[in-house]
Amino acid sequence: MSEGRGALPWESDTHEQPVETRDNDGAGGISESSAHEWALLKGRIHRRLLEKLNLATLEKTDRATVVEAIRRVVHELLSSEKVPLNFDEREDLVTQILDEIFGLGPLEPLMKDPEVSDILVNTWNQVFxxxxxxxxxxDIQFQDERHLLQVIDRIVSAVGRRIDDSSxxxxARLPDGSRVNAIIRPLAIDGAHLxxxxxxxxxxSGEDLVELDTMTNPMLQLLSGIVKARINVLISGGTGSGKTTLLNALxxxxxxxxxxxxxxxSAELQLRQPHVVRLETRTPNIEGEGAVPSRALVINALxxxxxxxxxGEVRGAEAVDMLQAMNTGHDGSLTTLHANSPRDALARLETMVxxxxxxxxxxxxxxxxxxxxQVVIQVARLSDGTRKIAQISEITGMEGDVITMQEIxxxxxxxxxxxxxxxxxxxxxGIRPKFTDRLLAYGVGLPATLFDNVADNRGRR
Ligand SMILES: Nc1ncnc2c1ncn2[C@@H]1O[C@H](COP(=O)(O)OP(=O)(O)O)[C@@H](O)[C@H]1O
Ligand SMILES: [Mg+2]
Structure with missing residues:
Protein backbone atom coordinates (compact mmCIF):
# COMPACT_ATOMS: atom_id res chain seq x y z
CA MET A 1 0.00 0.00 0.00
CA SER A 2 1.78 3.14 -1.09
CA GLU A 3 0.31 6.49 -0.34
CA GLY A 4 1.48 10.03 -0.52
CA ARG A 5 1.05 10.60 3.20
CA GLY A 6 1.95 8.99 6.43
CA ALA A 7 -0.03 6.09 7.77
CA LEU A 8 -3.05 6.88 9.88
CA PRO A 9 -2.63 6.63 13.60
CA TRP A 10 -4.23 3.27 14.11
CA GLU A 11 -2.54 1.59 11.15
CA SER A 12 0.10 -0.51 12.72
CA ASP A 13 -1.09 -3.38 10.58
CA THR A 14 -1.52 -3.06 6.84
CA HIS A 15 -3.25 -6.36 6.16
CA GLU A 16 -6.42 -5.72 4.24
CA GLN A 17 -8.62 -8.40 5.61
CA PRO A 18 -12.29 -7.75 5.86
CA VAL A 19 -13.51 -8.10 9.37
CA GLU A 20 -15.94 -10.95 9.56
CA THR A 21 -17.28 -10.87 13.03
CA ARG A 22 -17.65 -8.32 15.71
CA ASP A 23 -19.21 -8.83 19.02
CA ASN A 24 -19.48 -5.38 20.44
CA ASP A 25 -19.98 -1.73 19.69
CA GLY A 26 -16.33 -0.76 19.78
CA ALA A 27 -16.98 1.89 22.38
CA GLY A 28 -14.78 0.36 25.05
CA GLY A 29 -14.92 -2.66 27.24
CA ILE A 30 -14.61 -5.01 24.25
CA SER A 31 -12.29 -7.94 23.90
CA GLU A 32 -8.71 -7.31 22.78
CA SER A 33 -9.07 -9.00 19.42
CA SER A 34 -12.31 -7.36 18.39
CA ALA A 35 -10.98 -4.00 19.56
CA HIS A 36 -8.06 -4.61 17.27
CA GLU A 37 -10.35 -5.54 14.38
CA TRP A 38 -12.45 -2.48 15.02
CA ALA A 39 -9.33 -0.33 14.89
CA LEU A 40 -8.28 -1.93 11.61
CA LEU A 41 -11.70 -1.40 10.11
CA LYS A 42 -11.80 2.19 11.30
CA GLY A 43 -8.35 2.83 9.87
CA ARG A 44 -9.29 1.29 6.55
CA ILE A 45 -12.49 3.29 6.25
CA HIS A 46 -10.81 6.50 7.35
CA ARG A 47 -8.08 6.05 4.72
CA ARG A 48 -10.51 5.27 1.95
CA LEU A 49 -12.60 8.23 3.02
CA LEU A 50 -9.63 10.54 2.63
CA GLU A 51 -8.98 9.08 -0.83
CA LYS A 52 -12.53 9.81 -1.87
CA LEU A 53 -13.08 13.14 -0.22
CA ASN A 54 -10.62 15.98 -0.44
CA LEU A 55 -11.05 17.45 3.01
CA ALA A 56 -8.85 20.42 2.18
CA THR A 57 -11.24 21.60 -0.52
CA LEU A 58 -14.13 21.05 1.84
CA GLU A 59 -12.54 23.34 4.38
CA LYS A 60 -14.54 26.35 3.23
CA THR A 61 -17.82 24.46 3.22
CA ASP A 62 -19.81 24.67 6.40
CA ARG A 63 -19.25 21.98 9.00
CA ALA A 64 -22.71 20.42 8.82
CA THR A 65 -22.38 19.83 5.07
CA VAL A 66 -18.94 18.27 5.47
CA VAL A 67 -20.16 16.04 8.27
CA GLU A 68 -23.08 14.92 6.14
CA ALA A 69 -20.75 14.18 3.21
CA ILE A 70 -18.48 12.16 5.46
CA ARG A 71 -21.37 10.25 6.97
CA ARG A 72 -22.67 9.37 3.49
CA VAL A 73 -19.27 8.20 2.22
CA VAL A 74 -18.57 6.15 5.35
CA HIS A 75 -21.92 4.39 5.01
CA GLU A 76 -21.18 3.74 1.32
CA LEU A 77 -17.73 2.39 2.08
CA LEU A 78 -19.12 0.17 4.80
CA SER A 79 -21.62 -1.36 2.39
CA SER A 80 -18.76 -2.25 0.08
CA GLU A 81 -16.96 -3.94 3.00
CA LYS A 82 -18.28 -7.32 3.84
CA VAL A 83 -18.82 -6.28 7.41
CA PRO A 84 -22.00 -7.09 9.24
CA LEU A 85 -22.53 -3.89 11.19
CA ASN A 86 -25.90 -2.76 12.35
CA PHE A 87 -26.98 0.86 12.03
CA ASP A 88 -25.82 1.87 15.52
CA GLU A 89 -22.42 0.35 14.92
CA ARG A 90 -22.10 2.19 11.63
CA GLU A 91 -23.03 5.45 13.33
CA ASP A 92 -20.48 4.75 16.07
CA LEU A 93 -17.86 4.35 13.41
CA VAL A 94 -18.92 7.58 11.73
CA THR A 95 -18.70 9.39 15.07
CA GLN A 96 -15.28 7.97 15.84
CA ILE A 97 -13.96 8.93 12.43
CA LEU A 98 -15.42 12.41 12.75
CA ASP A 99 -13.77 12.68 16.17
CA GLU A 100 -10.45 11.79 14.57
CA ILE A 101 -10.89 14.30 11.77
CA PHE A 102 -12.32 17.25 13.67
CA GLY A 103 -11.98 16.51 17.34
CA LEU A 104 -9.61 15.09 19.86
CA GLY A 105 -9.91 11.48 18.71
CA PRO A 106 -10.48 9.03 21.55
CA LEU A 107 -10.74 11.92 24.02
CA GLU A 108 -13.73 13.43 22.29
CA PRO A 109 -16.38 11.46 24.25
CA LEU A 110 -14.69 12.67 27.46
CA MET A 111 -14.73 16.24 26.20
CA LYS A 112 -18.46 15.92 25.59
CA ASP A 113 -19.21 14.24 28.94
CA PRO A 114 -20.30 17.05 31.27
CA GLU A 115 -19.46 14.98 34.34
CA VAL A 116 -15.78 14.80 33.43
CA SER A 117 -13.89 17.81 34.74
CA ASP A 118 -10.29 16.84 33.99
CA ILE A 119 -8.70 14.56 31.42
CA LEU A 120 -5.21 13.36 32.23
CA VAL A 121 -3.35 11.42 29.58
CA ASN A 122 -0.31 9.74 31.09
CA THR A 123 1.31 8.57 27.86
CA TRP A 124 -0.81 7.07 25.10
CA ASN A 125 -2.06 3.97 26.87
CA GLN A 126 -3.25 5.39 30.16
CA VAL A 127 -6.02 7.95 30.46
CA PHE A 128 -7.37 9.15 33.79
CA ASP A 139 -10.07 2.09 29.42
CA ILE A 140 -9.52 4.67 26.70
CA GLN A 141 -6.24 4.38 24.84
CA PHE A 142 -4.58 5.90 21.84
CA GLN A 143 -3.26 3.56 19.18
CA ASP A 144 0.30 4.50 20.02
CA GLU A 145 2.36 7.50 21.00
CA ARG A 146 2.25 8.88 17.46
CA HIS A 147 -1.53 8.95 17.58
CA LEU A 148 -1.43 10.91 20.84
CA LEU A 149 1.15 13.27 19.37
CA GLN A 150 -1.14 13.91 16.41
CA VAL A 151 -3.96 14.92 18.73
CA ILE A 152 -1.63 17.13 20.76
CA ASP A 153 -0.36 18.67 17.57
CA ARG A 154 -3.86 19.39 16.38
CA ILE A 155 -4.71 21.08 19.69
CA VAL A 156 -1.66 23.31 19.80
CA SER A 157 -1.58 24.21 16.12
CA ALA A 158 -5.24 25.22 16.27
CA VAL A 159 -4.26 27.92 18.75
CA GLY A 160 -1.24 29.01 16.74
CA ARG A 161 1.36 27.28 18.87
CA ARG A 162 3.78 24.50 18.16
CA ILE A 163 5.22 21.64 20.11
CA ASP A 164 8.41 19.83 19.12
CA ASP A 165 11.91 18.99 20.36
CA SER A 166 12.89 22.61 20.60
CA SER A 167 9.71 23.60 22.40
CA ALA A 172 -2.95 26.75 25.85
CA ARG A 173 -6.65 27.38 25.96
CA LEU A 174 -9.07 25.58 23.66
CA PRO A 175 -11.75 27.58 21.87
CA ASP A 176 -14.31 26.27 24.38
CA GLY A 177 -12.35 27.71 27.28
CA SER A 178 -10.75 24.47 28.47
CA ARG A 179 -7.11 24.65 29.56
CA VAL A 180 -4.60 22.32 27.99
CA ASN A 181 -1.07 21.46 28.95
CA ALA A 182 1.07 19.19 26.82
CA ILE A 183 4.60 18.06 27.52
CA ILE A 184 6.53 15.67 25.31
CA ARG A 185 9.88 13.95 25.07
CA PRO A 186 12.62 14.65 26.03
CA LEU A 187 11.15 16.55 28.99
CA ALA A 188 8.52 13.88 29.61
CA ILE A 189 10.64 10.81 30.07
CA ASP A 190 8.01 8.17 29.34
CA GLY A 191 6.41 9.91 26.37
CA ALA A 192 3.85 12.57 25.70
CA HIS A 193 1.48 13.73 28.45
CA LEU A 194 -1.63 15.78 28.00
CA SER A 205 -24.19 28.51 42.31
CA GLY A 206 -24.36 29.27 46.00
CA GLU A 207 -27.52 27.17 46.22
CA ASP A 208 -25.76 24.30 44.46
CA LEU A 209 -23.04 24.41 47.09
CA VAL A 210 -25.67 24.23 49.83
CA GLU A 211 -27.24 21.31 47.99
CA LEU A 212 -23.82 19.64 47.83
CA ASP A 213 -23.45 20.11 51.60
CA THR A 214 -20.44 22.34 51.15
CA MET A 215 -22.11 24.83 53.47
CA THR A 216 -25.47 25.47 55.09
CA ASN A 217 -28.07 27.94 54.03
CA PRO A 218 -27.31 30.32 56.94
CA MET A 219 -23.64 30.25 55.90
CA LEU A 220 -24.61 31.17 52.35
CA GLN A 221 -26.79 33.99 53.64
CA LEU A 222 -23.84 35.31 55.59
CA LEU A 223 -21.38 34.99 52.71
CA SER A 224 -23.66 36.61 50.16
CA GLY A 225 -24.17 39.49 52.62
CA ILE A 226 -20.41 39.80 53.07
CA VAL A 227 -19.99 40.15 49.32
CA LYS A 228 -22.80 42.68 48.99
CA ALA A 229 -21.35 44.72 51.86
CA ARG A 230 -17.99 44.92 50.06
CA ILE A 231 -16.07 43.16 52.80
CA ASN A 232 -12.66 41.95 51.62
CA VAL A 233 -12.55 38.18 51.46
CA LEU A 234 -9.76 35.68 51.19
CA ILE A 235 -10.68 32.11 50.25
CA SER A 236 -8.08 29.66 51.45
CA GLY A 237 -7.66 25.94 50.77
CA GLY A 238 -5.57 23.22 49.18
CA THR A 239 -5.34 22.38 45.50
CA GLY A 240 -8.70 21.22 44.16
CA SER A 241 -10.49 22.04 47.41
CA GLY A 242 -13.02 24.23 45.61
CA LYS A 243 -11.59 27.73 46.09
CA THR A 244 -12.22 28.93 42.55
CA THR A 245 -15.65 27.31 42.53
CA LEU A 246 -16.62 29.13 45.71
CA LEU A 247 -15.16 32.41 44.48
CA ASN A 248 -17.19 32.06 41.32
CA ALA A 249 -20.37 31.28 43.24
CA LEU A 250 -19.85 34.24 45.59
CA SER A 266 -5.84 31.02 33.43
CA ALA A 267 -9.32 32.37 33.02
CA GLU A 268 -11.74 30.13 34.92
CA LEU A 269 -14.19 32.57 36.49
CA GLN A 270 -17.55 33.06 34.87
CA LEU A 271 -19.01 36.30 36.01
CA ARG A 272 -22.51 37.05 34.92
CA GLN A 273 -22.43 40.78 35.55
CA PRO A 274 -22.62 43.02 32.49
CA HIS A 275 -19.59 45.14 33.35
CA VAL A 276 -16.56 42.88 33.59
CA VAL A 277 -12.98 43.29 32.38
CA ARG A 278 -11.12 39.98 32.21
CA LEU A 279 -7.34 40.02 32.36
CA GLU A 280 -5.06 37.02 32.09
CA THR A 281 -1.35 36.78 32.88
CA ARG A 282 1.13 35.57 30.31
CA THR A 283 3.96 33.15 30.92
CA PRO A 284 7.31 33.82 29.26
CA ASN A 285 8.03 32.21 25.92
CA ILE A 286 10.79 29.63 25.48
CA GLU A 287 13.35 32.44 25.24
CA GLY A 288 12.13 33.67 28.61
CA GLU A 289 10.57 36.84 27.23
CA GLY A 290 7.17 38.45 27.10
CA ALA A 291 5.95 37.48 30.56
CA VAL A 292 3.20 39.60 32.06
CA PRO A 293 2.93 38.69 35.73
CA SER A 294 -0.09 39.09 37.94
CA ARG A 295 1.48 42.08 39.64
CA ALA A 296 1.61 44.10 36.43
CA LEU A 297 -2.04 43.33 35.80
CA VAL A 298 -3.10 44.30 39.32
CA ILE A 299 -1.31 47.64 38.90
CA ASN A 300 -2.93 48.11 35.53
CA ALA A 301 -6.35 47.12 36.86
CA LEU A 302 -6.14 49.88 39.45
CA GLY A 312 -8.20 34.47 40.87
CA GLU A 313 -5.34 33.28 43.04
CA VAL A 314 -2.59 35.25 44.77
CA ARG A 315 0.74 33.50 44.53
CA GLY A 316 3.44 36.13 44.84
CA ALA A 317 4.47 39.73 44.73
CA GLU A 318 1.09 40.93 43.44
CA ALA A 319 -0.11 40.47 47.03
CA VAL A 320 1.52 43.84 47.87
CA ASP A 321 -0.48 45.82 45.36
CA MET A 322 -3.63 43.91 46.10
CA LEU A 323 -3.41 44.59 49.84
CA GLN A 324 -2.54 48.18 49.19
CA ALA A 325 -5.59 48.52 46.97
CA MET A 326 -7.78 46.90 49.62
CA ASN A 327 -6.43 49.34 52.18
CA THR A 328 -7.02 52.39 50.02
CA GLY A 329 -10.67 52.16 49.25
CA HIS A 330 -10.85 49.30 46.78
CA ASP A 331 -12.92 47.23 49.10
CA GLY A 332 -15.05 44.27 48.19
CA SER A 333 -12.06 42.44 46.76
CA LEU A 334 -12.16 38.70 46.49
CA THR A 335 -9.25 36.36 46.05
CA THR A 336 -8.06 32.84 46.76
CA LEU A 337 -4.83 31.52 48.14
CA HIS A 338 -3.30 28.12 48.72
CA ALA A 339 -3.13 27.44 52.47
CA ASN A 340 -4.22 24.90 55.05
CA SER A 341 -5.85 27.13 57.64
CA PRO A 342 -6.93 30.75 57.99
CA ARG A 343 -3.85 31.46 60.07
CA ASP A 344 -1.61 29.79 57.51
CA ALA A 345 -3.30 31.89 54.81
CA LEU A 346 -2.37 35.12 56.57
CA ALA A 347 1.19 33.91 57.10
CA ARG A 348 1.45 33.11 53.41
CA LEU A 349 0.19 36.52 52.44
CA GLU A 350 2.90 38.03 54.62
CA THR A 351 5.52 35.89 52.93
CA MET A 352 4.27 36.97 49.52
CA VAL A 353 4.49 40.62 50.47
CA GLN A 374 -11.71 41.06 56.95
CA VAL A 375 -12.85 37.51 56.31
CA VAL A 376 -11.05 34.26 55.58
CA ILE A 377 -13.06 31.34 54.26
CA GLN A 378 -11.25 28.04 54.60
CA VAL A 379 -12.36 25.31 52.19
CA ALA A 380 -11.28 21.71 52.37
CA ARG A 381 -11.53 18.59 50.32
CA LEU A 382 -12.34 15.78 52.70
CA SER A 383 -11.24 12.16 52.47
CA ASP A 384 -14.52 11.18 50.78
CA GLY A 385 -14.01 13.72 48.00
CA THR A 386 -16.63 16.16 49.26
CA ARG A 387 -15.78 19.83 49.70
CA LYS A 388 -16.68 21.69 52.85
CA ILE A 389 -16.34 25.19 54.13
CA ALA A 390 -14.28 24.29 57.16
CA GLN A 391 -14.23 27.77 58.67
CA ILE A 392 -15.53 31.24 58.18
CA SER A 393 -13.25 33.47 60.23
CA GLU A 394 -13.28 37.17 60.90
CA ILE A 395 -10.10 39.14 61.35
CA THR A 396 -10.67 41.45 64.26
CA GLY A 397 -7.38 43.33 64.48
CA MET A 398 -4.03 42.92 66.18
CA GLU A 399 -2.95 42.29 69.70
CA GLY A 400 0.70 43.13 69.99
CA ASP A 401 2.35 41.34 67.09
CA VAL A 402 -0.42 38.84 66.58
CA ILE A 403 -3.36 39.11 64.19
CA THR A 404 -6.55 38.29 66.05
CA MET A 405 -9.25 36.21 64.46
CA GLN A 406 -12.53 34.71 65.52
CA GLU A 407 -14.45 31.85 64.01
CA ILE A 408 -18.04 32.49 63.00
CA GLY A 430 -22.26 31.82 68.72
CA ILE A 431 -20.04 34.80 68.02
CA ARG A 432 -21.64 37.76 66.29
CA PRO A 433 -19.11 39.16 63.84
CA LYS A 434 -17.92 42.72 64.29
CA PHE A 435 -18.86 43.46 60.70
CA THR A 436 -22.61 43.08 61.33
CA ASP A 437 -22.92 46.87 61.45
CA ARG A 438 -21.35 47.08 58.07
CA LEU A 439 -23.78 44.48 56.75
CA LEU A 440 -26.64 46.60 58.02
CA ALA A 441 -25.17 49.72 56.43
CA TYR A 442 -25.39 47.90 53.12
CA GLY A 443 -28.93 46.84 53.75
CA VAL A 444 -28.03 43.26 54.56
CA GLY A 445 -30.22 42.19 57.42
CA LEU A 446 -29.59 38.75 58.84
CA PRO A 447 -31.73 37.04 61.43
CA ALA A 448 -30.05 37.43 64.81
CA THR A 449 -30.46 33.70 65.38
CA LEU A 450 -28.20 32.97 62.41
CA PHE A 451 -25.15 33.17 64.65
CA ASP A 452 -26.65 31.26 67.56
CA ASN A 453 -24.81 28.21 68.67
CA VAL A 454 -27.95 26.16 69.16
CA ALA A 455 -29.04 22.73 68.09
CA ASP A 456 -31.21 24.31 65.43
CA ASN A 457 -28.15 25.57 63.61
CA ARG A 458 -26.39 22.25 63.76
CA GLY A 459 -26.22 20.58 60.42
CA ARG A 460 -29.04 22.74 59.19
CA ARG A 461 -29.05 22.94 55.42
N1 LIG B 1 -18.34 22.23 46.65
C1 LIG B 1 -17.99 21.34 45.73
N2 LIG B 1 -18.59 20.14 45.66
C2 LIG B 1 -18.21 19.25 44.73
N3 LIG B 1 -17.23 19.45 43.81
C3 LIG B 1 -16.61 20.62 43.83
C4 LIG B 1 -16.95 21.63 44.79
N4 LIG B 1 -16.14 22.69 44.59
C5 LIG B 1 -15.36 22.36 43.56
N5 LIG B 1 -15.62 21.13 43.11
C6 LIG B 1 -14.91 20.45 42.01
O1 LIG B 1 -13.56 20.29 42.42
C7 LIG B 1 -12.67 20.58 41.36
C8 LIG B 1 -11.69 21.64 41.77
O2 LIG B 1 -12.37 22.82 42.09
P1 LIG B 1 -11.66 24.24 42.06
O3 LIG B 1 -12.66 25.22 42.51
O4 LIG B 1 -11.02 24.49 40.75
O5 LIG B 1 -10.53 24.04 43.16
P2 LIG B 1 -9.30 24.99 43.54
O6 LIG B 1 -9.54 26.34 42.94
O7 LIG B 1 -9.28 24.99 45.03
O8 LIG B 1 -8.08 24.32 42.99
C9 LIG B 1 -13.54 20.97 40.19
O9 LIG B 1 -13.70 19.85 39.37
C10 LIG B 1 -14.86 21.35 40.82
O10 LIG B 1 -15.95 21.11 39.96
MG1 LIG C 1 -8.36 27.49 41.70
Missing part, protein backbone atom coordinates in the same frame (compact mmCIF):
# COMPACT_ATOMS: atom_id res chain seq x y z
CA UNK A 129 -10.32 11.41 34.37
CA UNK A 130 -11.67 13.36 37.27
CA UNK A 131 -15.37 12.94 37.83
CA UNK A 132 -17.29 14.28 40.85
CA UNK A 133 -14.01 15.26 42.42
CA UNK A 134 -12.45 11.80 42.18
CA UNK A 135 -9.73 10.57 39.86
CA UNK A 136 -10.47 7.34 38.02
CA UNK A 137 -8.73 5.41 35.28
CA UNK A 138 -10.54 4.83 31.97
CA UNK A 168 8.51 20.50 24.21
CA UNK A 169 5.81 21.98 26.43
CA UNK A 170 2.79 24.08 25.70
CA UNK A 171 0.08 25.63 27.80
CA UNK A 195 -3.69 17.40 30.75
CA UNK A 196 -6.99 19.05 30.03
CA UNK A 197 -8.96 20.98 32.60
CA UNK A 198 -12.34 21.33 31.04
CA UNK A 199 -14.18 24.59 31.08
CA UNK A 200 -17.22 24.21 33.23
CA UNK A 201 -20.21 25.61 31.51
CA UNK A 202 -22.56 25.33 34.41
CA UNK A 203 -20.59 26.60 37.35
CA UNK A 204 -21.97 25.85 40.80
CA UNK A 251 -19.12 36.61 42.72
CA UNK A 252 -22.76 36.23 41.69
CA UNK A 253 -23.71 38.41 44.69
CA UNK A 254 -21.79 41.42 43.40
CA UNK A 255 -24.37 43.98 42.28
CA UNK A 256 -24.76 44.26 38.52
CA UNK A 257 -24.03 47.99 38.65
CA UNK A 258 -20.39 47.47 39.62
CA UNK A 259 -17.40 47.49 37.31
CA UNK A 260 -15.38 44.37 38.01
CA UNK A 261 -11.84 43.60 36.89
CA UNK A 262 -10.69 39.99 37.15
CA UNK A 263 -7.06 38.90 37.05
CA UNK A 264 -6.28 35.24 36.56
CA UNK A 265 -3.43 33.01 35.51
CA UNK A 303 -5.89 52.40 36.61
CA UNK A 304 -9.06 51.09 35.06
CA UNK A 305 -11.41 52.59 37.62
CA UNK A 306 -12.63 49.28 39.01
CA UNK A 307 -15.33 48.98 41.65
CA UNK A 308 -13.97 45.55 42.52
CA UNK A 309 -10.85 43.64 41.80
CA UNK A 310 -10.93 39.87 41.79
CA UNK A 311 -7.58 38.12 41.75
CA UNK A 354 8.01 40.17 51.73
CA UNK A 355 8.86 38.47 48.40
CA UNK A 356 8.18 41.79 46.70
CA UNK A 357 11.35 43.07 48.36
CA UNK A 358 10.07 46.34 49.64
CA UNK A 359 12.06 45.90 52.85
CA UNK A 360 9.01 46.57 54.95
CA UNK A 361 9.35 45.60 58.59
CA UNK A 362 7.53 42.40 59.46
CA UNK A 363 5.16 44.18 61.75
CA UNK A 364 4.15 46.68 59.08
CA UNK A 365 3.40 43.88 56.67
CA UNK A 366 1.33 42.06 59.26
CA UNK A 367 -0.55 45.23 59.98
CA UNK A 368 -1.26 45.70 56.30
CA UNK A 369 -2.61 42.16 56.05
CA UNK A 370 -4.77 42.52 59.15
CA UNK A 371 -6.34 45.74 58.01
CA UNK A 372 -6.89 44.68 54.40
CA UNK A 373 -8.55 41.30 54.89
CA UNK A 409 -18.81 29.10 61.48
CA UNK A 410 -16.93 25.82 61.54
CA UNK A 411 -17.37 22.29 60.31
CA UNK A 412 -17.02 19.73 63.03
CA UNK A 413 -16.13 16.25 61.90
CA UNK A 414 -17.62 13.59 64.09
CA UNK A 415 -16.61 10.41 62.35
CA UNK A 416 -16.62 8.25 59.26
CA UNK A 417 -19.79 6.58 58.08
CA UNK A 418 -20.63 4.01 55.44
CA UNK A 419 -18.36 3.80 52.40
CA UNK A 420 -15.91 6.20 53.98
CA UNK A 421 -18.35 9.08 54.04
CA UNK A 422 -17.34 11.84 56.38
CA UNK A 423 -19.92 12.55 59.04
CA UNK A 424 -20.10 15.89 60.75
CA UNK A 425 -21.96 19.13 61.18
CA UNK A 426 -21.64 22.81 60.52
CA UNK A 427 -21.74 24.93 63.64
CA UNK A 428 -22.25 28.59 64.29
CA UNK A 429 -19.83 29.40 67.09
Missing amino acids: IERHGKIEET PMVD SIRKFKRDAF SAYIPASERIVTIED RMRPDRIIV SMANLNLPERAIRHQVASAI FTFERTGIGEEGKVVGQFLAT
